[in-house]
Amino acid sequence: MIRKVKKFNSTKKELLSEIADYIKDSKWDSAVRYPRRLNRFTGKYQDSTTHPLKGVGDNYLDDVKFMTKVVSIDAKSLKYSSKRLKNNKHIVKKAIINSPDFGFEYSSKELKKDKDLVLWCIKNKYQINFWDINKNLLNDKDLTYQFIKTFNYCPFWTYGEDMSSSNFKGILKQQINRLPKFFINDKVFIKKIRKINLIDQTYKDLKKFKLLKNK
16 A cells, blocks of 8 residues: 655645745845845745744744755754754754755754764765864764865865964964864874875974974
8 A cells, every 4th residue: 555645734835935935035145135025934024134944833843854855955944943853863964965064063962973974974975064073073083084085174274474473373273272182193193184285284384383393
């Protein structure tokens, strides 16, 4: 027996349509040209930067099927979902596929330290924000290296000659302090990641401005 898949009711269809319109308007920078827009779901005018899901209630925001569809249209919508759904790996993956940065950023704290999820992102080349990954998970040397290698990513900035500024040097030093210790004291790891030109230049700058000794 074939089971019929229930379709969304009319109000949820209207809200999905409003979200699609909101995304379309955002792409054309309508928030600048038209400070207020008509929300067809509520029938009211509102600030054009106000997301349609803001304040709609758990009847929508805690609906697995509905929010799965929503995040496939707009990953930012995960920000407004219920806490339960922010921790739903299937929904979060759908959001990440749509937009890696926003999908992972608005996921739960628990999923930000989910090694399997982060490795899934790396394997499928969904570049999430490095600094959104749980700090303890970044201490996994193999995982961190795989992220850097896969995305050719430099976790700290390099300023070249501009680093003579005490302000720039202070910023870079803060970034170094946020990184796992193996970025400083593991010569084998450092040698591997210095194959990336931007990272290699950063270590040269660190040595030049005496922010990192003997590396």
